């Protein structure tokens with residue numbers, strides 16, 4: 563693979579951009595792979611990349627029913643933070659956040675990581691106590707976050723109204739090295755680097771069945787024919803329940819739509835991410851000037867990968883008290899993704915009841931930030947046959963043993 567560099571741009575400019583290579587190969591599937599990863603979202607692609615890079619396992623295929631990054635990875639609002647309450651979450655999310663810091667250099671692909679800071683508002687007494695507690699827990703876990711006063715918040719976000727009548731801003735949890743990244747670029751960067759290491763990324767290839775015998779998984783049925791494998795890892799977010807059913811077991815996940823919208827572009831008004839969890843809305847400004855606005859998940863299970871009118875109303879109504887300026891903006895577009903929610907709002911990374919078959923899912927509304935750390939930990943598990951320290955707490959067993967990693971009570975929302 564030719565490296566991207568300032569020199570390469572200058573060279574290509576001089577020869578009318580005729581020398582660029584394709585970023586990744588599009589091979590036909592082989593008959594057999596050592597590992598098949600189902601789902602070319604960020605988590606599946608990162609898993610394949612780290613399998614090849616960290617463990618030398620290159621006979622890997624990533625099968626994608628649509629186009630890579632076309633699921634939640636390309637539909638999210640790109641918030642990256644690691645200031646979670648529970649130790650297990652803090653460990654994997656901080657691993658991920660720290661990998662994001664140098665990911666552009668590692669992948670030789672500009673993922674536009676922007677550590678502009680993430681501010682989570684406290685707008686009730688309950689949240690005030692919760693964020694203070696989380697700030698202490700983060701300090702113990704070695705994660706840089708702090709509880710900040712309303713006055714400091716006004717300094718950080720000039721356009722905020724802290725004295726709203728319903729939900730005044732009482733304080734906030736501030737993670738200065740949280741931020742955003744370009745979501746498509748994360749998928750494309752991992753795909754390009756994985757492909758360069760010999761991973762086959764096969765798009766338009768839907769998995770329609772899981773083949774198994776008495777000893778465990780043997781392969782998959784796809785719209786491009788049967789493909790054999792020694793190990794299978796399903797990384798399909800909102801479709802996890804469907805894939806599990808094909809293999810004959812059930813997962814404790816529910817699939818719901820989560821929506822977001824962007825405003826028309828305006829001049830720069832905010833340079834951090836603000837989350838208002840009590841009213842269920844959050845906002846940042848994209849490089850193009852649009853305000854990127856996200857809301858809560860649907861209250862009922864569904865597979866509708868699109869937006870709905872009542873969500874625009876709900877989300878904008880929630881944010882308008884704290885950000886009055888959005889009342890004067892036009893909406894440019896809205897969309898939805900199918901997210902996979904577990905009861906404790908923590909992911910599942912683990913073995914399944916089928917020997918040789920692994921699962922990575924349950925990232926729900928907050929898995930973009932976890933892509934590098936999750937891929938790293940999932941690759942370890944698939945390579946070794948069992949999870950190592952980062953992933954071990956997130957096994958399926960926790961639902962049997964009642965060993966929940968409860969981030970739903972801790973955060974109320976998990977973007």
Ligand SMILES: Cc1cc2nc3c(=O)[nH]c(=O)nc-3n(C[C@H](O)[C@H](O)[C@H](O)COP(=O)(O)OP(=O)(O)OC[C@H]3O[C@@H](n4cnc5c(N)ncnc54)[C@H](O)[C@@H]3O)c2cc1C
Pocket residue numbers: 600601602603604605606625626627628629630631632633634635636637638639640641642767768769770797798799800801805820821822856897898899900901923925926927928929930931932977
């Ligand atoms: C509106 C919205 C806002 C969000 N905001 C944030 C945020 O700000 N910060 C954050 O951290 N997270 C956020 N998230 C969550 C985040 O997007 C997801 O947790 C993350 O992208 C999941 O990545 P993934 O790779 O597991 O899944 P996906 O990106 O959904 O990839 C799964 C892939 O599997 C494929 N697939 C499914 N079934 C099959 C099959 N049978 N055969 C082959 N392929 C199949 C799908 O086509 C898809 O491409 C948000 C999500 C949404 C929808």
